[in-house]
């Protein structure tokens with residue numbers, strides 16, 4: 001979470017491939033976000049996150065990435081289409097967090113060599129976004145024939161791209177504001193006892209319950225996973241999760 005009137009919207013560049021054209025698209029995305037005075041952004045490059053491939057999920061959290069997701073009010077994912085799906089490393093990175101994403105909007109940008117603008121990677125990401133607790137928006141960005149959108153040096157040739165990006169960002173920012181208000185102020189209809197923020201001591205707002213399937217040992221027989229409460233601190237932006245009491 002950025003300052004009271006500012007929104008934090010990081011951009012995840014979802015491929016480590018050498019020579020990736022998605023990097024140019026992500027750069028334009030960051031430039032367009034920076035033009036919005038009330039938005040702060042950073043580029044999160046999956047290539048720079050050295051997550052273990054010997055484990056998965058929250059066990060391999062990268063502290064910097066988790067902090068960036070926890071502070072985020074929304075997210076943009078720039079994902080190339082690889083064999084009609086998303087790069088495995090992007091999923092590996094996304095799977096390393098959960099509570100950090102909940103009730104945050106996500107804008108998806110597909111990049112492809114072919115003529116469908118990464119629509120298949122966008123479609124394949126949607127159920128993942130939903131299960132991670134993010135809120136997908138109805139604007140996407142699609143970059144077809146990515147090789148023609150930039151010159152050899154990465155300079156933008158497709159002059160319509162910033163306008164298309166901007167339309168998506170307009171909707172994303174609106175959703176980010178609304179959902180930030182909701183996380184801070186609107187409680188679930190059946191909140192449990194309030195939780196105090198471990199960072200600043202203020203009472204937190206319980207804005208969601210979410211089944212966490214990553215710990216089969218503590219699975220609730222009703223929900224087949226662990227039912228977790230998600231609490232947000234309006235004061236400092238901290239997010240905490242704790243198992244819900246059994247009756248709920």
Ligand SMILES: Cc1cc2nc3c(=O)[nH]c(=O)nc-3n(C[C@H](O)[C@H](O)[C@H](O)COP(=O)(O)O)c2cc1C
Nearest residue numbers: 017020021022080081082083084111112113114146
């Ligand atoms: C493993 C792999 C699979 C790919 N599969 C597709 C595909 O299914 N459809 C398509 O249009 N382009 C495909 N491409 C091309 C990429 O979409 C293209 O390289 C584009 O520039 C985005 O990826 P990039 O950021 O790695 O450059 C594939 C590229 C790779 C490396």
